[in-house]
Amino acid sequence: MTAPRTLHRTTVAQSWAWMRLDILIRLIPLTVGPLVFSWFTGTPLADFGLSFAHPLRDVAISIPLGLAGFAIATGFASYLGRRSGRWFVPTVPDLTVQSVYYIVLNAPIEEWFFRGFVQGMLSRWWQAPAIAVLVATAIFGAYHFLDRWGWRPVVGATAAGLFLGLIYLWQPSPPSLLAPTLVHAAITCGFLSLGPYVLYYWRRKSLG
Template sequence: MPRLHWIALLLLGLGYTLALTHGSIGLIALPALLALFCSGLLARRQVRWQQTLGHLLFVVLAIALALHWLPGFHGARVIDKAVLSEGAVPFSMYLNLDKPLIGLWLLLACPWLVMLRARGLAMSLALILPLTLFACLGGAWTLGLVAWAPKWPDQAWLWLANNLLLVSLTEELLFRGYIQGGLQRLFKHEGLALLLAALLFGLAHLAGGWQWFYLATLAGVGYGLAYRHGGLAAAVACHACVNLAHFALFSYPMLAPS
């Protein structure tokens, strides 16, 4: 591995060692960490079957990490059932240490997914972002999921940091960089890769109901277009801005059922 990857791996190991010593991670999480490390080594091998095995192992682990199925990770609850908007359902937020491992694995094992297309970054933010905002938040308002509710509560800065680093970055590394980028490399068809990644992004939000599946799929198309024209940075910026507009200007996370 290149020197930067070893440095990143060293910092990752140090950070999770500190989390282990402070009780944020239990010893029971070590098998998952070891499995991630082994899958990363396999994915970077030159032998095809070893690469395939590494990626398959990662996909299984990524699903388990995203759904918080693996034991030993103790996320700190930093927002506890706060009503951020009038008429909204209570909101809780955890600083999780399992889901970010997905993004860290991708950065170490798949350096090709962070290739940027700087020429399209400005166009992505100037054109694709407004269209995505209108489609997603306008759709949520039309469906009665949110109402106009401008705010900036005391927890906003903590929410913003979590949204940027642990949500938008990790999800875009996975859905746009890994899935959309990987499917594009596999099928040599940008449109098909974009649509499949958007549908998978929608399915990841299906637990909230068909409305959130629909809106997340729309968002996935917008983020996919941003990635296609502006690279990973554009996709992360677009994702973070849509989430921020939802948080700061509308009911968050959604209106309570009447």
Template sequence: MNESLVQDSERTLTPDPIVRNEALWALAYFAVYMFYLVHSLEGEFLHWISLVTIPIACVYIRRSISSSPHRIREILNSFGIDRSTLRNGLGWAAPIGLLLCGLQFFLSRNSDRILELILSGKALYLFPLSLLLMLFLAGSTEEFFFRGFLQTRLQALFSSKVVAVVITSVLFGLYHVPYAYLNARWPSHGDFTQALWLACAQGIPMGLILGTVYVRTNNNLLASILIHSLVNSLPAMLSIKFGNAGT
């Protein structure tokens, strides 16, 4: 095997002590954020504050206190945003995203409405628009927090990619419980047991897929963002309305 590839693999598996020390901060913030969500569901745009801005600020403050390197480029690298890896896995991330998107169509309770958009031809412009929106909303914010913030640091803490993927996936499922319970658009609205089951049944498998992609692409956040956005785009088409005419 090429010596440079061996060295690169060893470097990838070597836990970063700086990132490892931030793991407890990340878990503590997740607990506080979940407490907040239970009392007040927030919209997609606020996710840019709670799931992106505050985690970056936490890492910056933590590194400033410990006199660790805290330039913005180094911080973003620790979230999976690194110019040297941004193309990793994109060639197969898109097909995986489209495959999951198709699978979701057959499993969705709104498949009849989605099929109507497809047959009418409206999906030709609604799907690209929906994908664009998802790239700037949940696809980016949730991946930044769960894969970039939590999984990266749990991987360093436990020195195990598998453990990090599993724990982050469970947390990803639990994160959706308040929405499944409190949001009237969810079929589990008002039923905590059903909300817990539905959120975890959807969130954990998806988290395992996204977490594995993140690992396989050498922590390229863009790959998991692309897949997440593609999966969300199909149902999101139903929320796009123009004027009073709807979709």
């Protein structure tokens, strides 16, 4: 398969143009929704995974799983770039901005909503954790269509969501969002920021 024909070096200005809208129309609602639910129902926030009961264990499993997720996401981004003929690689300043955004905002908020809130509440309501994982994963995957992603990226996001859902499921009680959040951040950076950046410079160096 041929290499991408068009290289796009994204800038901080370009990223901030979509980030500011993303914060308003996506991240704020995803953050506030579970808080409102908790306030009306009296559900403790710990039931949504806001717990640091086993941080050493969470960090220890996040390192190998995060590295694996990063590598797979980077390879998948390369595959999609080759298929589409377009390759989006951040400039150095934009690499920093995007990576911080994915690590500090995107990953924690998406895990808070989809794993902590949706998966956690469905699991408690239905008393069927495996079914809750599958339903939450389907919702997580379908939600990426809102960004007008094609079906291939959505399949990738759904697979990542299943992986993260299983990480959240298979842990000691009380559940914590720490491990899935760290792995989520690694996957997103591999797919959208650091992964494409590393591949770009590795390929450029190998050709030059």
